[in-house]
Amino acid sequence: MTNSITTFINALGRYDFLQSALITAIMVGVMSGMIGSFIILRGMSMMGDAISHAVLPGVAVAYMLGINVMIGASFFGILAAGLIGLVASHSKIKTDTSIGVVFSAFYALGFILISLAESSTNLHHILFGNILAVSDTDMMTTTVVLGLVILFIVFFYKELLITSFDPTFAQTYGFRVQILHYALMFVLTLVTVSALQTVGIILVVAMLITPAATAFLWTDRLGVMLTMAAAIGAVSSVVGLYFSYTFNWASGPAIVLVAAILFGISFIISPKQALLPTLFKGKARLRRVPA
Amino acid sequence: MLKVQNLTVAYSDTPVFTDVAVNFNAGKITGIIGPNGAGKSTLIKAMLGLIKSQTGTVTFNGHTLKQFQKQIAYVEQRKDLDLTFPINVFDVVLTGTYGKLGLFRQPSQADRERCLDALAQVDLVDFADRQIGQLSGGQLQRVFVARAILQEAQLIILDEPFVGIDLQSETAIMQILHQWRDAGKTIIVVHHDLNKVSRYFDDLVILNHGIVDYGPVADVYTPANIERTFSADLSAVLFAQGGAQ
Numbered sequence: 304m305t306n307s308i309t310t311f312i313n314a315l316g317r318y319d320f321l322q323s324a325l326i327t328a329i330m331v332g333v334m335s336g337m338i339g340s341f342i343i344l345r346g347m348s349m350m351g352d353a354i355s356h357a358v359l360p361g362v363a364v365a366y367m368l369g370i371n372v373m374i375g376a377s378f379f380g381i382l383a384a385g386l387i388g389l390v391a392s393h394s395k396i397k398t399d400t401s402i403g404v405v406f407s408a409f410y411a412l413g414f415i416l417i418s419l420a421e422s423s424t425n426l427h428h429i430l431f432g433n434i435l436a437v438s439d440t441d442m443m444t445t446t447v448v449l450g451l452v453i454l455f456i457v458f459f460y461k462e463l464l465i466t467s468f469d470p471t472f473a474q475t476y477g478f479r480v481q482i483l484h485y486a487l488m489f490v491l492t493l494v495t496v497s498a499l500q501t502v503g504i505i506l507v508v509a510m511l512i513t514p515a516a517t518a519f520l521w522t523d524r525l526g527v528m529l530t531m532a533a534a535i536g537a538v539s540s541v542v543g544l545y546f547s548y549t550f551n552w553a554s555g556p557a558i559v560l561v562a563a564i565l566f567g568i569s570f571i572i573s574p575k576q577a578l579l580p581t582l583f584k585g586k587a588r589l590r591r592v593p594a
Numbered sequence: 595m596l597k598v599q600n601l602t603v604a605y606s607d608t609p610v611f612t613d614v615a616v617n618f619n620a621g622k623i624t625g626i627i628g629p630n631g632a633g634k635s636t637l638i639k640a641m642l643g644l645i646k647s648q649t650g651t652v653t654f655n656g657h658t659l660k661q662f663q664k665q666i667a668y669v670e671q672r673k674d675l676d677l678t679f680p681i682n683v684f685d686v687v688l689t690g691t692y693g694k695l696g697l698f699r700q701p702s703q704a705d706r707e708r709c710l711d712a713l714a715q716v717d718l719v720d721f722a723d724r725q726i727g728q729l730s731g732g733q734l735q736r737v738f739v740a741r742a743i744l745q746e747a748q749l750i751i752l753d754e755p756f757v758g759i760d761l762q763s764e765t766a767i768m769q770i771l772h773q774w775r776d777a778g779k780t781i782i783v784v785h786h787d788l789n790k791v792s793r794y795f796d797d798l799v800i801l802n803h804g805i806v807d808y809g810p811v812a813d814v815y816t817p818a819n820i821e822r823t824f825s826a827d828l829s830a831v832l833f834a835q836g837g838a839q
Binding site: 344346395458459461462464465467468469471472473474475476477478519522523524525527528 | 606642643644660663664666667668670674675676679680681682685686689692693694695697698700725745
């Protein structure tokens, strides 16, 4: 174990590709932890999953046209978010059903377009991530997205907080809740595309939700939750990358499993609504919580 | 004065009420009562522009909703909120400053002091650091009244504030409502039962898919109106031996 960690660190010193992979993985862990916190607090985990799948046709089109993947992906991400909202608000169909219909259609379209555009190896990388093949351009793009995510949260913290906690209240003083929703969906698609590289489309939702859910178990403050989720996302990425390098596992599943294990540990030992504290002082806790 | 004219709301072609016209006076606490499903919450949501109305206008001292939106405080039903949200009592009350702050501006030190002051008025200073799920129903209701204090609004609308709360909270909330009334604000309270109607309110609106009657409580809260809107039995119980308080 110690040996393999030393090997990993030596390799980091020696190989540029591994350094790029590590830096990118950390940045993706940080941004998805932060945006993911708002996704889970708004009860939009399904939406996170949907958007991450719905960008696939955008990725394919970008390959075909030779344009930046971010542009193609954002276009289809926002289009999917818009269609989901449109179907849900203009029919009696509930939002989760609308999400199911739209995202599976986009995903299917993406598969067909990818098979027209590229070889199957690429599809495999898009689906499961290929962190070890991060280019300098990819790293630059990821840095820009991380900057955008942080600016978005810093400048709209108040609005993100109130529309997540109490959207009705925000509407009563005239705030346009829908505009912020679509802004968040836009940022979410950017994060999704960055995360494609590290964990792949299928597991992006895990990076959005698991670190945020883990942080939620430890704190009652939104600011703390955002910071913790970012840190947990980064730690998962680093440890996952180490496993990926050492045992030659796919990077995406390795990172996601580490995040899940951190969640499992937190679920057992965290003070808030978790297993162990509840078992030990179950009755005392029940009495303390007011009816 | 809040003036509602000709207001019609329908959910997929089934009208909840049609052509509602009613006035709410400044310096009065007005109760809205009516049977379950009579459209009480729908009426206030339509007045606030939270749901679409088919026809009608709502004006406050002659201004349209958009013009007086920052002058409204709305205390919604507690059951509509996510009580697991990672936020404490102080920060919930502080959101009362958000409307007037607008984009890119953060609450100032003065806002934070006003926030503590509002918490003191509802006797919750000791609970400022509590996560909101760790409060009783009455304490939680006081938190949202404290937020309304911070909004410094001219029109305050409360949706069923007295449901399932303790006596201490009820007294504290009534005290705040009286202060608002004395300051000449317009206060509207949706109320689900008929207890204490004359103790709580100055004016009363009885709603049952349309306005049954409105005006000063003494004129409106009558056996005939209660019998017409609810039932003869209820009216008999409430008004037995002058029992209506």
